Amino acid sequence: MTHPPMTPDLYAHIFRNTRTIAVVGLSPKPERDSHHVAQYLQTQGFRIVPVNPAVHEVLGEKSWPSLTEAAQHHAIDLVDVFRDSAAVPPIADEAIAIGAKTLWLQLGVRHDAALAEAQAAGLAVVQDRCTLVEHQRLKAAAQQRAPQE
Template sequence: MLTKNSDEIIARVLQETRTIALIGASKNPMRPSHEVMAYLQSRGYRVIPVNPGLAGQVLLGETVRADLSEIEEPVDMVDIFRRSDAVPPVVDEAIAKGARTVWMQLGVRHDAAAAKAEAAGLTVIMERCPAIEIPRLGLPRV
């Protein structure tokens, strides 16, 4: 049995994912969410920024959405750059959207929301960053 955050699960998620909704996207290039979005795009992922305060603006070539429900196309992964206490409603949206994975960034953890996502069939990764995991695991571009 694979444990949560195992290298095998992380590698599988990153290799199967094509479209990522990045919750908490920032237009400030010094913010981690901006850097990670740019990195993931450089690796071949489609990254759709989500931030209600920036909705309608263009960030790194993508229109910012206010929430997941505004994204018309399927989303494979929901990458969360928010405080841990903001995770439960994002998980509810990810489940409703039909996402396959909820990924909580470094320092973001919510066990009850993770359990709810897993019960709904989603893979959950907590307290990790895909921009760190991709080179650490030596994964190719998608």
């Protein structure tokens, strides 16, 4: 199955329709990419829901052991995955089951079959891209288009 092209319009649509982001594999360690990206997204107004069974709290938010448990307390729009590619299929299944709008696999994370399944279930899908980088690109492009005063 072919995935829709990853374009600025797709990213803009995703971010415009996202309020709450479950970050699967969010580390409490500030030097980790997952922590840095989630902290950035939090400063941009997104609600971050950590999903990591090994910790109790990250970035001032309660951490949940699974997407399913997190979804019992939060309406999750986007599932942002910081896990090995091999771990993606059950995460994709949970994202579908909880009614997430988007499944986003971070840089270096790829699983074509799981993404095809999520897309067939109606989710927007992105893989091997960073939410922080794409959000910053959109912001920069919007600033360039804004009328100069």
